[in-house]
Amino acid sequence: MSLRMALLGLLTAKGAANGYELTKAFGDTLSHVWSAQHSQVYPELARMAEAGLVTAEDEGPRGRKRYSVTEAGGEELRRWLTEVEPSRTVRNEVALRAFLLPSLGATAAAQLVREEEKFYRQRAEAIAQLRDSLQAPDTPGFGAYAAELGVRLSTAIADWAEWAAGRLESEAGDVREAEPDDREHGTHEA
Amino acid sequence: MSLRMALLGLLTAKGAANGYELTKAFGDTLSHVWSAQHSQVYPELARMAEAGLVTAEDEGPRGRKRYSVTEAGGEELRRWLTEVEPSRTVRNEVALRAFLLPSLGATAAAQLVREEEKFYRQRAEAIAQLRDSLQAPDTPGFGAYAAELGVRLSTAIADWAEWAAGRLESEAGDVREAEPDDREHGTHEA
DNA sequence: CTTCCACATGTCAACATCGACATATCCGTC
DNA sequence: GACGGATATGTCGATGTTGACATGTGGAAG
Structure with a gap:
């Protein structure tokens, strides 16, 4: 779930973004928090769109897809933060x-x-x-x-x-x- | 490789142990360092024995297997510590x-x-x-x-x-x- | 003598993650 | 106008990890 929540958070912060930009964030600003490759990001975004947490808006020109958080997505994020017990398993x-x-x-x-x-x-x-x-x-x-x-x-x-x-x-x-x-x-x- | 190295380290520290004891260490002393379930520990020990990093000594009474680090295992551990670049990927x-x-x-x-x-x-x-x-x-x-x-x-x-x-x-x-x-x-x- | 718990080892399906392979377009430089 | 690098999206097999299922023993308490 963590990757999903990270993506929801990034999209909330940025307003809207495509998979490429989100992947870059995992290499830059988010690199000391959570990491993920594009091969993880793209399928996850597709699943999130299917689940109604984000909306995918095809626009290109380069076959580019712009994602935005839906209301359900925002709620899911807040629910996770407040109701789901944090995983404390350490792997350091x-x-x-x-x-x-x-x-x-x-x-x-x-x-x-x-x-x-x-x-x-x-x-x-x-x-x-x-x-x-x-x-x-x-x-x-x-x-x-x-x-x-x-x-x-x-x-x-x-x-x-x-x-x-x-x-x-x-x-x-x-x-x-x-x-x-x-x-x-x-x-x-x- | 990290799980493997953790096991080599534990066996070096303890001298010899079975999978059950090693699994407990991941829940107690090692819990703030690295975590693993017994379902990961047992197969990994078997693979390590096959690779010659540890020796398995069946003895029971409860079908218990006592593992010890071989010389090759000790060398592998030191090689990993000194020569393998630490993975700095953060997932916190x-x-x-x-x-x-x-x-x-x-x-x-x-x-x-x-x-x-x-x-x-x-x-x-x-x-x-x-x-x-x-x-x-x-x-x-x-x-x-x-x-x-x-x-x-x-x-x-x-x-x-x-x-x-x-x-x-x-x-x-x-x-x-x-x-x-x-x-x-x-x-x-x- | 039975019942329960700690001991002890294993397998398996599902999911997470990584690194490699694959493809195509836009844009600036030479 | 050819070329290369950044943009952009995807798939796939291998490996790491989890949680559930499965099985059986030794010893202590009742």
Whole structure:
């Protein structure tokens, strides 16, 4: 249902759009919230039209179809938000990799989380910029709350990575001090 | 591949386990990292055994199978961590609902995020407790880094929800003060 | 000694998602 | 006017995930 709701939300925010524009939104503004390919978007829009949640208006010139939310679609969206219990199942590859870190030596693990830190520091900045650009008086708040959440989540991951890297690096150092033999040749240091 | 790697990690941490125990881990300790049902775990373990990443040791008494990681399995896990680019595709229902918030009136939206705040405040506390219990000197760090990340992420969501609720509540107040007529009975237009 | 629950493993149909394949048009550049 | 890139829509097979169905055992409580 989530993809369907994302599409209803996008169409509500934009007023009307075609599948191509909606797919681009999943690559741009919505990329830190939900992702979908065009191969998922087009069939879903067709199903939604059949269910009466959106209206399809063929117009071209390029065989283009313009979709708009119907009243039933708006109601469905509000019903989902207020009445359907959110799915809390977590499937987070960053967290999974965090769990698996001890499989690696401290040095290699530290290097990995340093890269994570860099990535999420950049992502936080990018979303912050998006959030600030959303202050423009167009769609009333659409995306602003999600962007704020995105900034906070990305920053939290970056901070965690910084903390973890520090811990792992000092662990690597301790090992080297405590056991000054030559068996650390296998994994190079950061 | 993520499920496979999660299983390899769990088996590395535990030394050896059967499918039932591994499934339970996805419901308990790993639930804030990755989730999976037994209907996914059993076939995957069979495929992993066939691929030589784990060894299956039938022993019963209840037709029970004990799995252990092979050397090839350990190598595969380290290879995945260090050489395979992490998938950064985000599919976050909390964030999606955040994006959709403006579809609702400020009052209803504020109520929703207050519930989110409560939920994630509790989750943060639960994971913090798990993290502290992991300080025991058993498995060397397995789970501790992931738990720390879980605490930070849950806290970040709760903080965001508190901030959003405050904003939405003041917005609801402003509307009532600024427009003392009765047209806020329905759902106002987006 | 029966009944119930936790243990334990599996299959299957339905749905979600991905990446590749397929097609065609509009438009600006060379 | 040929060519390429962005626009635009679709299908399809493979894989990931869920929830329901199916089956049987060991042990503890009554």
